[in-house]
Amino acid sequence: MQGSFNPFFIPSFIASLLLLFLGVFVYSRNKKSLVNVLFSLECFVSFIWQFCYAMMYLFSNDEQLAAFWMKIGYVGVIYISVFYYHFIIEFFERKKERIIVYISYGIATVFVFFHLTTNLFTNGVIKYFWGYYPRASVIHPFFLVFFIGLICLIITHSFMGFLNREKLFHDRRKEQVKYLFWAYFLYAPACVDYIANYNITFYPFGYVFSTAFLGIIAYAIVKHQLMNIEVIIRRAVVFTGLFAAAYGVFAFFTSLTQDVFQNITGGNRWAVFVPSILLIVLALRPLENFLVRITDRFLFQKKYDYRELLRALSHEVITIMDLNKLTKRIVDDLVNIMRVESCAIMLYDKNKDVYDIIAARGIKGGSISFSRDNQTITFLKTAHLPIKKNEHIDKMGEKGTIKEDMKKLGAEFILPLIVHDELLGLISLGMKKSGEEYNQDDIAILESLTGTASIAISNAQYVVNTMELEAEAAQREKMAVVGTLAAGINHEICNPLGIARGQCEVYILNQREGLYVNKPKDEQIAEAMKVMEKVLRETDRATAITKKLSSFAKPSKGEISENVKIEEELEEVIALVDHELKLGKIDLNLNVPDDLPPIRCDRKQLQQVLFNIIRNAGQAIGGKGTITVDIKTIEDKIRIHIKDTGHGISKDKLSEIFNPFYTTKDPGKGTGLGLFIVRQLVERNKGRIIVGSEVGKGTTFTLEFPATERVKL
Amino acid sequence: MKRPKILTIDDEMGFVDMIKNYFSLRGYDVFTALRGAAGLYIIEQEKPDVVLIDFKMPEIDGDQIFRQMKKIHPEGKAIMITAFRDEGGTEKRLLNMGVYAYFEKPITSMKDLEATIKNAVTQK
Missing domain, CATH: 3.30.565.10 (Histidine kinase-like ATPase, C-terminal domain)
Incomplete structure (x- = not known):
């Protein structure tokens, strides 16, 4: 009963598929965010539009069926612009215009009422070469005006946002705004589809623009985390798999078996959906588990290793007691495992009263140090939270030096090292070599790693401190010992030297003052010899004690x-x-x-x-x-x-x-x-x-x- | 005129020998003692004019010898000789106590010592 297959069905069908996928994906990533919800509603109504039109084209030989699908489909069309507008308002936080949003919802609902219950809005379908198409009726032009008005507002807002994006600190947001603008700008021409509503043979290739819109949005999500969506491969694969399966089931039942069910349920078209939905609901969970297992085994393998390695690192660092070895090890491992461009550890140096780099890789430029009242340091100290570039920076305001500090370190991410409420220092990580952003998993692992690293570093520092204290105390002890020896040494050195000196002086003075004049020469010589002997004895005494002392004082070579x-x-x-x-x-x-x-x-x-x-x-x-x-x-x-x-x-x-x-x-x-x-x-x-x-x-x-x-x- | 008597009390043999060699040739009667006890005995017996006392000695300090000397031979003059220097605190104290002079070891000038002893002897 379908007759020949209408190829025009295909592009719309594919477009609808993509739209639904995008909408559900965005919603699943953050169900609580209004922006996400609105966007997915946008996608959903767009999906309805494209899907129902696809169905409409498919039944190019059955006017009644085509009209049925058209009725459903056009509901979607009516709401598209309203949801888009609401989304833009929420995205740019233009709260004052919410009133216009509510009015628009009202107007749209009025149109829907007319569309569904009367022929004043749409009146059946027209047959074109590509299939059946909605015929516009009396009220429709008003809708066009409404629609175009909203589109203008949307484009104006996104264009203004685009122009003003330089004022944003958030680099990423700048990009997001840019892409958002282009996406909407390129979606606008989709209104060529309205031409065919007015009995003019103009092929409605609006889906081209909606696909372009999709592509740009998808790109902005993946590359710049539009709507704060982080695309993690594993989940995306699982999701795609599930989605494809569900949609496939749904499409299968609706398009290929609708005749069968129509006969069984006696013409109730809505019954077509029931078995599909039932099957999807039943198979969804088991399918998800199956896909998760498969992806874990094949795709997630690398990630597991990465996590395991980081966990192993956590264990090892606890055992390294040498502070320099420890910090170097942490830096090296982080660079290798996480494949980052640069990494540095800064620690507080109590002698210099600054935070200095103790180990680093990939850091260019001269030495970097932060004083204790540096903004980055004070933030880490008070907030005890990591600083992620592009996230916290906005909140710092323009006067902050945090941005510069992060630039100096080439940092994407700074984590505090905290033990007992004290900021030991920080670990800074540069961009990943792959260009990927740090995702939630990464952050969780890093936070746990820095916790362990802080303890390890604090231990190693304690050891250094203790050794320093011991060295100082040993030195004082030595001095005390020297003090003790001083008395004896003084006696044992000064006395002998004094005597040697004195003996010589006495002999010389005696000679000079002529007190030996009456002494025979050989007696004088004998006297001199005696003096010299005494000198020898005394100097030997002094030498002996000096030798003993120096021998005692020499550090033991073990x-x-x-x-x-x-x-x-x-x-x-x-x-x-x-x-x-x-x-x-x-x-x-x-x-x-x-x-x-x-x-x-x-x-x-x-x-x-x-x-x-x-x-x-x-x-x-x-x-x-x-x-x-x-x-x-x-x-x-x-x-x-x-x-x-x-x-x-x-x-x-x-x-x-x-x-x-x-x-x-x-x-x-x-x-x-x-x-x-x-x-x-x-x-x-x-x-x-x-x-x-x-x-x-x-x-x-x-x-x-x-x-x-x-x-x- | 009677030769002046000097007594030197020091535990270093070399020191007392040196004093004896010098002063005995210059008109003094020199007595020597290597121990405080012997020294006090000689003070009592010979009543020397000047006594050279080594400040730090085992068994009895120069301090104590001087105190004893003041009791048994108050007219005698004491000259403290020591290798120690404790920033002049002891010196002041001894001089206050009545010690005539204070010399540091090693004796850098026998002539100075001789002059001091001469003055001590002539002073009455």
Whole structure:
């Protein structure tokens, strides 16, 4: 009953398909946005128009059927311009003109009423070479006026928007406005379709323009996120698949089987739609799941890797303690995985009081630093949100420096690094090499990554800080030690030198003042010799102590010797502290057995340990007292007991004395690091240190080292 | 005229030797002590005109020797000799206490020391 197939049906059919697709797609992307809703309504009524016309052409041998489709189709035509106008008003936020919109809806509805219920608006169909076509009736010209009026308003608004687009900060919006204008401008000529309504044979090729309109809008959506729609491949594929299937089913049923159902349902044309809709509703969900699975397996593969990699990065960064390695690693991985043009991490430098770049790739130009009251920094600090170029920038207003800052960094995206409410710094990411925008998935992953990175960086910084503090404290400790040695050294160096000098001076003065005149020459020479001998002795004394001191002060290179004799190292140490102990009226008793086996350790470190403990003992006594050093061999271990008769340490403090910074001395006198370092050194040399004490009686430190086999010579 | 007596108390053998070598040839009777206790004994026995006291010594400080000396031999003059310098605080204190002079080690000029001792001896 269809007769020969009307080829003119095809272009309209395809156009309708595309329009419906676009409309549903835009709606699905953001159902809450009025702009999106209006646009999809636009597309929907345009779809009705094109689809019904396609149907109308298809039934080129059945006037009644064609007229039926025409009635439905023209409803769409009437509302097209109204929806377009409303869309434009909402897009450009021209709230004052809403009243015109409502009036237009009213007018349009009036026309629809006349169209559906009377023949005053349209009156059946005309047969042209391309198929049947609506015939315009009495009221129709008024509609034309209304229609053209709206079109003028639409074009004016979009043109004004286009002209004024330079005032926008939002680069993307500028592009969107441009394309919007061209789209509408190119849609307008579609009104050639009205010519054929008036019995003039003019092929209505309006669908060409509606397709052009579609193309431009689609392009603007994909490239410039018109209506804030982000096209993600996966979803688009799924969507297209579903849509094609649904539409296919629908079209199949309506066009090919309408005769069958007509006969079954007794001429009720509307029943045609029922089975189609039923099938679509039933098959939609399972079809969607199937398509999602397929696309995940084939298309999404790459994206999964990308996510997995970023997750792996999150895990790894936690373990890197070196701050420079860590930040470099993060930058490198981000550049490689996300394929971005540039990436930089800026961190707060407390010495310079600025945020400096610590690691970067692809950043051109000189060094960049932001002070603490830089706008970008303050924004990140207060908002705790990332800054996306083209989004937040508008809200900053013209005076902001954020745009320039982002330009300097070549950044598309800046994420804050925050730990405990403190802004450690920021990560800036440049454009993706593919030119794609950062989509929601990317942002979610990046935000989670920066959270982890912040913690990792904060840890690494803590380690650096701690090392710096330790280094400072160790230096103060050294100075304190030097202070201690000063007394003894002064004595051991100044005195000998003074005596050597004095002896010479005395002899010379005696000679000059003629006090040796009566002395025989050989006695004079003998006297001179005696003086010289005394000088030698005294200078040797001074040299000895200087050597001991410089040897002690030299940083230990960590040279471990197998054959370290404790008694020798003890002697060296005692030489350094001896005078001070004597001054303090402290007796030193040594009980060193013969045949003491050697131990394996770093000589210097052992000296440092002994020195510290003996010095502490002396300071604990602080007046008159005794220090006793007992060395004993027990099986394969050597124990060194250093006992003092000082004030002792109470039981509760005993466990704390090895803590760094624990000190009982007055502020400024002791750094408290002594015993902390002592224990580290002892343990580093495979030894143990134990302390026992009684308040008022004294303290005993016991060092235990494993003995080595005596070196056979 | 009786030869003036000077006593030097210092734990450094080389030092007392040097003082003895110098002053014994210039008309002084020089007594030496390496320990504070010995020094006090000699002060009591010989009543020297000038006593050179090493300020920092084991077992007994020069400070304490001087105090003892003031009790048992107040007419004697004390000259403190020391290697230490603590920004003059001690110096002031000692001079206030009645010490005649304060010399730093190493002694850079025996002549200056001699002059000071000469004055100390002639001053009554």
